[in-house]
Amino acid sequence: MPMESFATKFRDVACREVRILTITEHDTLPGGEYGFLEFYCNEAGCDCRRVVLRVVRPDTGARVWASINFGWESAAFYRRWSPRDPDSAIMVGATLDPFNPQSQYADALLDLFREMVREDPGYVTRLARHYRMFKGPGPASATDHDAQAESPLEGGSDDTDSCIVPTSV
Secondary structure (H helix, E strand, O other): OOEEEHHHOOHHHHHHHOEEEEEOOOOOOOOEEEEEEEEEEOOOOOOOOEEEEEEEOHHHOOOEEEEEEEEOOOHHHHHHHOOOOOOHHHHOEEEEOOOOOOOOOHHHHHHHHHHHHHHOHHHHHHHHHHHHHHHOOOOOOOOOHHHHHOOHHHOOOOOHHHOOOOOOO
16 A cells, blocks of 8 residues: 655645644653654555654654554454454554665654553544545645644644655654
8 A cells, every 4th residue: 555645736735734742751752853754555446544644853854763553543443344354453643654664763763652642532533534644535725624723733834835754764
């Protein structure tokens, strides 16, 4: 299933709503900002309801610190969606993506991501909304009401000129 950056279709929304995690003190991770960039399946007719998040830092260029698979639907959904896959239940929740880059810090970033989605159901709702936008007929207008309703303080910035969201990594 080919994955494409959310920012290729919705750059302004991606810049405004990217989840940024700022680490000041951590047992494992170096301090700094970590951006969770969203990639969705662009295969026509696919309704996998999953995202691959590539974790990057603005000060380390294109280096990917972790690649995280996340499925927000139930195990029953993924069993129905992929009935021939005996491992379809593992599509639920967050795992490290075995086919994409990982760093020595990937496990720690996965743990922090799991904590984020556990403590902030609004973030999961945002990922699902971004999925629907991405899989929809095309880019939304600049006045997308759902996007305008969210505060840039919930993981984004009003300053899209300094956006850390590249269109490809």
